[in-house]
Amino acid sequence: MIDKKKKDTAAAPVEDLNPFHIAVSQFEHASRYIPDLEPGLVEFLKRPRRVITVEFPIETADGEVRNFIGYRCVHNRARGPGKGGIRYHPDVTEDEVRALAFWMTWKCGVLDVPFGGAKGGIICNPKQLTKEDVRKITRRFVAELGDMIGPFTDVPAPDVNTNAETMAWIYDTYEMMHKGNNNLGVVTGKPVEIGGSYGRNEATSRGCLFCTQRALAKGLVPGLNSVMGATVVIQGYGNAGAIAHDLYAAEGAKIIAISDSRGGIHNPNGISHAEAVKHKKETGSVVGLPGSKKVSNEELLEIPCDILIPAALENQIRGDNAANVQTRLIAEAANGPTTPAADKILFERGIPVLPDILANAGGVTVSYYEWVQNNEYEQWDEDDVNLKMHVKMERATDAVLARQQKINSSLDSLETERKRRSHGDDALEPVDLRTTAYVVAIERVARVTLERGIWP
Ligand code: NAD
Numbered sequence: 001m002i003d004k005k006k007k008d009t010a011a012a013p014v015e016d017l018n019p020f021h022i023a024v025s026q027f028e029h030a031s032r033y034i035p036d037l038e039p040g041l042v043e044f045l046k047r048p049r050r051v052i053t054v055e056f057p058i059e060t061a062d063g064e065v066r067n068f069i070g071y072r073c074v075h076n077r078a079r080g081p082g083k084g085g086i087r088y089h090p091d092v093t094e095d096e097v098r099a100l101a102f103w104m105t106w107k108c109g110v111l112d113v114p115f116g117g118a119k120g121g122i123i124c125n126p127k128q129l130t131k132e133d134v135r136k137i138t139r140r141f142v143a144e145l146g147d148m149i150g151p152f153t154d155v156p157a158p159d160v161n162t163n164a165e166t167m168a169w170i171y172d173t174y175e176m177m178h179k180g181n182n183n184l185g186v187v188t189g190k191p192v193e194i195g196g197s198y199g200r201n202e203a204t205s206r207g208c209l210f211c212t213q214r215a216l217a218k219g220l221v222p223g224l225n226s227v228m229g230a231t232v233v234i235q236g237y238g239n240a241g242a243i244a245h246d247l248y249a250a251e252g253a254k255i256i257a258i259s260d261s262r263g264g265i266h267n268p269n270g271i272s273h274a275e276a277v278k279h280k281k282e283t284g285s286v287v288g289l290p291g292s293k294k295v296s297n298e299e300l301l302e303i304p305c306d307i308l309i310p311a312a313l314e315n316q317i318r319g320d321n322a323a324n325v326q327t328r329l330i331a332e333a334a335n336g337p338t339t340p341a342a343d344k345i346l347f348e349r350g351i352p353v354l355p356d357i358l359a360n361a362g363g364v365t366v367s368y369y370e371w372v373q374n375n376e377y378e379q380w381d382e383d384d385v386n387l388k389m390h391v392k393m394e395r396a397t398d399a400v401l402a403r404q405q406k407i408n409s410s411l412d413s414l415e416t417e418r419k420r421r422s423h424g425d426d427a428l429e430p431v432d433l434r435t436t437a438y439v440v441a442i443e444r445v446a447r448v449t450l451e452r453g454i455w456p
Contacts, residue, residue, distance in 0.1 A: 015319045015341050019099035022314075025340055027102070030438030032424070033407055033431060034446075035417035041446055044454075048075045048098055049082075054144040058136040060129065068124055070141045074154050075101035075117040078449045081152050082118030083108060083364060085159025085189075086141075086166070088134070092121035096314070100159075103335055104364065107357040109441030111396050113368045118154050126161045135169055142173040149174065151185030151375070157367050158189040158239065160313070164201065168194050184374035188367035197370035198382035200363075203389060205243035205311075207362015208333045209251065210393040211354055212307065218401055220352050221328050224306055228252035233305040233327070235259050235297060236312030237276070237286050240333040240360065244309055246273045257295065257303050258286050261312075264300035265292035301325055310337035317342040325351065332356040338434075347432045355434035357441065358400055365389050396440075404436040 016022070024046055031042050051073040057065050071094050074082035084104040087097075097119050105117025122141055126134050142149070149156060158167060170187045171194060190196035199206070209227070216226055224230060232253045234241045237260040245255050257266040258276060262285040265271065271292060279289045287294055301308065301317060304326040310316050311333035317325060319341030330346065330353040332338065338346070338353055346353055369385055372378075407414070408430045419425045431439070 013319070013341075015339055017315045017318070017339065018095055019314050019336055020095035020102070022336065022340060023099040023102045026434060026438060027106075027442070029340075030431075030435045031442060032418070032426075032428065033414060033435065033439050034442060035414060035421055035423055037442070037446060039423070041449065045076065045442065045445060045449070048073050048101060049077060050074050051094060051098060052145065052148055053094065054141065056140045056144050058133065058140055060133045060136075068122055068137055068141075070120065070122040070144070071097040072120040072145055072148060072154070072156075073097045073101040073118060075119075076105040076445060077116035077153075078445055078452065079108060080114040080116055081150075082154035083113075083115035083157065083188075083367065084117060084119035085157045086120040086122070086162050086170075087159040088122050088124050088126050088137075088161040088166075090123060090125045091313075092123045097121045099314075100335055103357055105445060106438055106441035107361045107364055109444045110358050110400065110437050111361045111365050111392055112444065113361075113365055113392075115155070115364065115368060118156075119159070120156055121159075134166070138166055138169045139173045142170050143177070146177070149186060151183060151371075155185065155367075155371060156187045157363070160238070163239065164189055164191045164196060167191075167196075171195070182374070182377070185371045188370040190370070192379075195370070195374050197366055197373055197385055198380065199385035199389070200366045200370055201239065202243050202247065203366035203385075204240045204333060204360050204363035205247050206386065207365060207389060207393050208240075208244060208309065208331050208354075208359050209247045210362065210390050211359045211397050212248075212329070212331045213251070214394045214397040215352070215354055215401065216329070218398070220401065221306075224328055226251075227307065229254070230306035231256050231304075232307045232309060233257040233300060233303050234309045234311055234333075235264070235300055235316060235337075236310065236334060237280060238311070240363075241309070241311030242273075242277060242280075244311055244333055245271075245276065248307075248309075249273055253307070256305060257300050259295075259297050259300045259312075260285055260287075263287045264295045264297055265289050266295045266300070266303060267292040307331060310334045312337070315339055317346075319345065322346055323349075327351060330354065332359045335360065343432060343434060352433060354397075355437050358396055358433070358437045361396065362389055362393055365392050399440055400433055400437045403440055404431060404433060407431050407436060407439065
């Protein structure tokens with residue numbers, strides 16, 4: 001007898017959720033829209049410059065010796081030092097780190113920030129470690145990396161489960177190893193009193209808000225011209241998600257659902273940021289906030305809303321659930337939350353996605369400002385930082401929106417040019433905003449690579 005369930009599963013196309021495979025497929029797709037990009041250059045731009053794996057022990061608070069694996073990947077340094085966060089999570093893999101480094105290269109390209117792309121991660125679960133354990137892990141990781149990081153080579157920053165305190169430990173460890181120099185620029189996202197920038201902690205969410213506001217003002221979503229009065233759903237309640245709640249609400253949006261790793265909550269009348277933060281602080285989760293209904297993270301993504309903000313991890317909106325998403329706009333505060341199969345479905349359904357390499361780039365932009373302040377021994381006012389970032393986010397958003405129209409109105413000539421250069425004779429489909437953002441970024445990185453010349 002045929003097992004019907006098995007048969008259905010076998011018939012469904014299985015989506016490859018390896019983040020690095022996804023990142024490369026996005027890049028390859030976008031590169032088809034740049035006919036003058038030589039195949040050898042395409043190949044070079046795909047490959048990471050280096051990936052370092054370190055394995056090390058620490059003695060944990062319970063007296064055990066435990067071993068950890070950490071990665072640091074520099075994808076590309078054509079435009080400046082490698083730049084990218086460090087993630088502490090049990091699901092960290094080498095390919096995830098490579099993907100995140102790869103996305104950083106294009107993010108800095110879209111924003112026109114003079115950095116390359118890098119990322120790091122340690123396989124660990126900070127929730128099952130003491131603060132002292134995490135501090136030892138951080139210090140040992142930095143010591144193992146040695147001169148592989150540095151203010152002008154590769155500059156880490158916060159990511160999932162790391163924060164300003166972690167960055168202070170990174171700085172301090174590096175400083176111990178390089179006494180007598182100005183080492184502040186070795187890491188960004190530091191506490192303000194140790195060379196951190198005002199506005200850095202909020203920068204990812206604030207940049208996402210600026211990008212959303214600009215895109216809406218430019219008419220990206222018919223009938224929705226601003227976040228004022230918009231209903232918003234946010235997945236993930238850490239640095240990116242919780243601060244987005246605060247900032248979008250301050251602009252008049254109604255946040256109707258939020259979530260963290262333990263689940264989500266829904267309240268159509270709106271959720272107070274102060275109450276959610278207080279509840280999470282007291283209980284460890286937003287789940288159980290009085291007046292709200294519990295929902296799973298899967299259900300949360302399907303709640304009808306105007307703006308959906310994924311602010312947790314990769315692969316949340318996929319081929320198997322994108323058809324159920326009921327929003328008018330997705331603004332990616334997280335890196336890699338939407339898979340290529342989902343992108344296709346959303347594009348066909350007319351739901352625009354402000355892609356991660358544009359929408360969450362406020363973080364790296366203010367990291368760049370922090371780095372400049374460190375190198376100049378300066379400290380800028382928060383208003384100055386926010387204003388500078390606002391200008392950059394709007395400029396990048398405008399560039400991507402305008403370029404999408406340009407590409408989609410010149411598909412025939414792009415196809416002809418591809419054929420003329422023997423780069424393929426397959427049809428070019430209209431592009432979404434992710435592909436467009438890649439095109440803008442790839443052109444910038446490729447131009448600098450060629451201007452510098454391939455060494456030697
Ligand atoms: P964080 O550690 O501060 O917060 C992560 C949040 O996601 C936590 O609330 C956690 O409970 C929640 N979460 C984890 N797994 C989840 C799941 N399966 N479903 C729902 N929620 C889940 O991390 P962060 O810095 O806010 O980073 C979140 C995302 O934003 C990541 O993709 C990160 O790469 C991206 N990002 C962060 C920055 C930054 O400056 N921190 C910059 C750019 C992009």
